[in-house]
Amino acid sequence: MLEMNPAPVLVEDMIALTQRLYHEARLLDAERFEDWLELLCDDVTYRMDLKRRRFRADRSPPAAVGAGVVFNENFARLKLRIDRLRSGYVWAEDPPNFVRRVISNVEIEPADAENEVIVHSVIVIHRNRIDGLARQFTAGRTDRWRHGTQGWCLAARDIALDHAVLPDSNINVFF
Amino acid sequence: MDVSDLVDTTTGRQKRTIYSNEELYKQELERIFGRCWLFLVHTSQIPKAGDYFRTFMGEDDVIVIRQKDGSIKAFLNSCTHRGNRICRADRGNAKAFTCNYHGWSFAPDGSLAGVPLENEAYFGELDRSKLGLVQVTHVAEYKGLVFGCFDPDAPSLEDYLGDAKFFLDVWLDAMPGGTSLLGETQKMELGSNWKLPVENVCGDGYHLGWAHAGAMSAVQSMDLAGLSVGNSSTNLEGGLSVAGMNGHMALTSLDGISGYAFYPEPKPMMDYLEANRPTAIERLGKVRGEQLWGSQINITIFPNLQFLPGLNWFRVYHPKGPGKLEQWTWAMVENDMPDEMQAAILDNQCLTFGLAGLFDNDDGDNLAACTEQSRGWRTAQMDVFTNMALGRSGPRDGFPGDIAAGLVSEHNQRYFYRRWQEHMQAESWAEVPTYNINSLSVEEPGNA
Numbered sequence: 001m002l003e004m005n006p007a008p009v010l011v012e013d014m015i016a017l018t019q020r021l022y023h024e025a026r027l028l029d030a031e032r033f034e035d036w037l038e039l040l041c042d043d044v045t046y047r048m049d050l051k052r053r054r055f056r057a058d059r060s061p062p063a064a065v066g067a068g069v070v071f072n073e074n075f076a077r078l079k080l081r082i083d084r085l086r087s088g089y090v091w092a093e094d095p096p097n098f099v100r101r102v103i104s105n106v107e108i109e110p111a112d113a114e115n116e117v118i119v120h121s122v123i124v125i126h127r128n129r130i131d132g133l134a135r136q137f138t139a140g141r142t143d144r145w146r147h148g149t150q151g152w153c154l155a156a157r158d159i160a161l162d163h164a165v166l167p168d169s170n171i172n173v174f175f
Numbered sequence: 176m177d178v179s180d181l182v183d184t185t186t187g188r189q190k191r192t193i194y195s196n197e198e199l200y201k202q203e204l205e206r207i208f209g210r211c212w213l214f215l216v217h218t219s220q221i222p223k224a225g226d227y228f229r230t231f232m233g234e235d236d237v238i239v240i241r242q243k244d245g246s247i248k249a250f251l252n253s254c255t256h257r258g259n260r261i262c263r264a265d266r267g268n269a270k271a272f273t274c275n276y277h278g279w280s281f282a283p284d285g286s287l288a289g290v291p292l293e294n295e296a297y298f299g300e301l302d303r304s305k306l307g308l309v310q311v312t313h314v315a316e317y318k319g320l321v322f323g324c325f326d327p328d329a330p331s332l333e334d335y336l337g338d339a340k341f342f343l344d345v346w347l348d349a350m351p352g353g354t355s356l357l358g359e360t361q362k363m364e365l366g367s368n369w370k371l372p373v374e375n376v377c378g379d380g381y382h383l384g385w386a387h388a389g390a391m392s393a394v395q396s397m398d399l400a401g402l403s404v405g406n407s408s409t410n411l412e413g414g415l416s417v418a419g420m421n422g423h424m425a426l427t428s429l430d431g432i433s434g435y436a437f438y439p440e441p442k443p444m445m446d447y448l449e450a451n452r453p454t455a456i457e458r459l460g461k462v463r464g465e466q467l468w469g470s471q472i473n474i475t476i477f478p479n480l481q482f483l484p485g486l487n488w489f490r491v492y493h494p495k496g497p498g499k500l501e502q503w504t505w506a507m508v509e510n511d512m513p514d515e516m517q518a519a520i521l522d523n524q525c526l527t528f529g530l531a532g533l534f535d536n537d538d539g540d541n542l543a544a545c546t547e548q549s550r551g552w553r554t555a556q557m558d559v560f561t562n563m564a565l566g567r568s569g570p571r572d573g574f575p576g577d578i579a580a581g582l583v584s585e586h587n588q589r590y591f592y593r594r595w596q597e598h599m600q601a602e603s604w605a606e607v608p609t610y611n612i613n614s615l616s617v618e619e620p621g622n623a
Binding site for chain 1: 266358388
């Protein structure tokens with residue numbers, strides 16, 4: 001079979017996508033959830049799997065029904081999470097916490113589909129909640145962004161959380 | 176420390192110092208976690224010889240290992256030479272555990288299998304037979320749940336569980352295929368004393384409509400206890416708070432479907448319940464088969480195991496000091512459930528009570544703040560109260576235990592603190608009272 005080398009990603013697309021990641025982070029920091037949803041494709045998948053912590057030589061099989069997830073969301077489920085946060089009853093978020101996202105290590109490569117690209121990035125989320133309590137989540141992200149009539153939209157995000165034990169009592173934030 | 180004045184179950188009062196005092200915490204490690212049967216692993220998590228699972232008994236790091244003969248042993252996860260941790264993985268399969276420090280190697284049966292330079296450095300004088308891993312005194316299984324106990328004088332696991340088995344069997348023994356825990360362990364660190372989440376899940380229906388109002392308003396199918404958002408109404412006939420079973424508790428609905436009716440797509444769940452209801456009735460009798468199997472039930476095994484048929488999560492809390500714990504959660508299923516139903520349960524458990532659980536994420540800060548507000552010089556002297564519906568309990572036909580009507584009560588919490596006090600006062604197991612209030616004289620199956 002003939003291998004097709006996908007076309008390299010154009011520099012202007014790289015700039016646009018990097019800017020989009022920063023923009024997304026700023027929208028979420030400001031709790032502009034509805035604006036954030038507009039950056040997502042209708043068929044978006046948003047996923048964070050539970051990770052195994054095994055010896056390198058371990059040969060035990062992966063869990064039959066699945067490892068389980070932290071997030072396994074589509075558009076409707078992301079909307080559901082936003083409905084909860086918007087309800088006015090999520091006491092842990094009132095007063096609003098100080099939340100700041102840092103996005104780095106952005107790397108963009110061609111995807112199989114012509115109008116899509118793969119975007120790797122690292123996200124660090126700082127949260128200051130209740131007096132001096134500050135917590136930080138660190139995760140790697142692998143995204144698929146799709147170019148359509150409205151510009152780039154997020155088609156898929158796989159998040160790898162780098163904590164064996166979640167270092168906080170909730171994840172009321174999006175990555 | 177004398178704890179006779181720290182809990183008063185006749186009035187429903189606790190001194191806040193029980194959530195913050197370091198000395199009391201050390202006493203808990205000795206008299207509760209060093210004495211009680213503690214959940215270690217589900218048999219489904221270590222099916223094959225050499226499969227192991229790392230967990231904690233109190234603050235003691237433990238490895239639980241499936242043996243060649245199918246039995247299960249548990250050992251302290253600590254090298255007998257210099258004390259190093261010998262296993263750093265969560266679970267897996269291994270032929271041996273080799274210490275990272277000097278290379279001592281232990282077989283799955285705990286024996287010391289290899290010592291580098293044994294002849295050259297120890298001159299062949301090392302008695303390896305005395306240097307095996309330290310074994311957990313008792314390990315026993317109840318229908319898939321494996322427990323360990325450090326205390327040689329402890330009652331048998333069956334006696335320890337007592338009449339709680341009536342409720343345990345609704346989950347563990349309704350279906351012939353047994354049960355499993357699914358997936359990797361969902362681990363969360365909470366700045367809470369370990370007793371507070373146990374107290375919350377064992378009996379606190381009161382918080383549902385308020386603490387989880389955000390989730391309940393967003394996920395409208397999940398009306399957890401017939402409570403309206405904002406805690407404005409409740410139906411006392413909707414369920415039972417059952418306690419007085421050696422410190423174990425159940426909080427249960429009685430409709431036989433509420434555990435699964437809230438799923439976004441409940442039809443396959445309802446079909447499963449309908450198809451298997453006769454089997455459940457045959458195995459458990461009419462009361463449990465019709466009213467409990469399929470219902471939302473919170474089951475608590477003292478001190479730190481809780482699982483909820485219906486929401487289908489299974490959880491232990493490992494204490495990490497008076498003000499800190501690790502909460503470990505899994506999804507649980509009956510093995511007779513079809514694969515798609517198991518997958519839907521795992522997904523829903525992660526959505527609702529997982530690390531980013533729509534409901535679970537509401538509780539942590541409340542529990543942490545209750546812990547923190549027990550630390551100040553003045554607050555530590557104060558009381559907190561679990562006196563709701565005091566004196567309004569009694570027997571109920573067909574059920575064991577001392578029972579209060581409704582899911583909104585603090586009946587179970589009072590029994591939890593009573594058990595805590597009984598253990599903390601007792602010098603040994605001989606001084607710990609055994610009680611199964613209103614025990615059923617006739618075995619359930621057959622009396623329907």
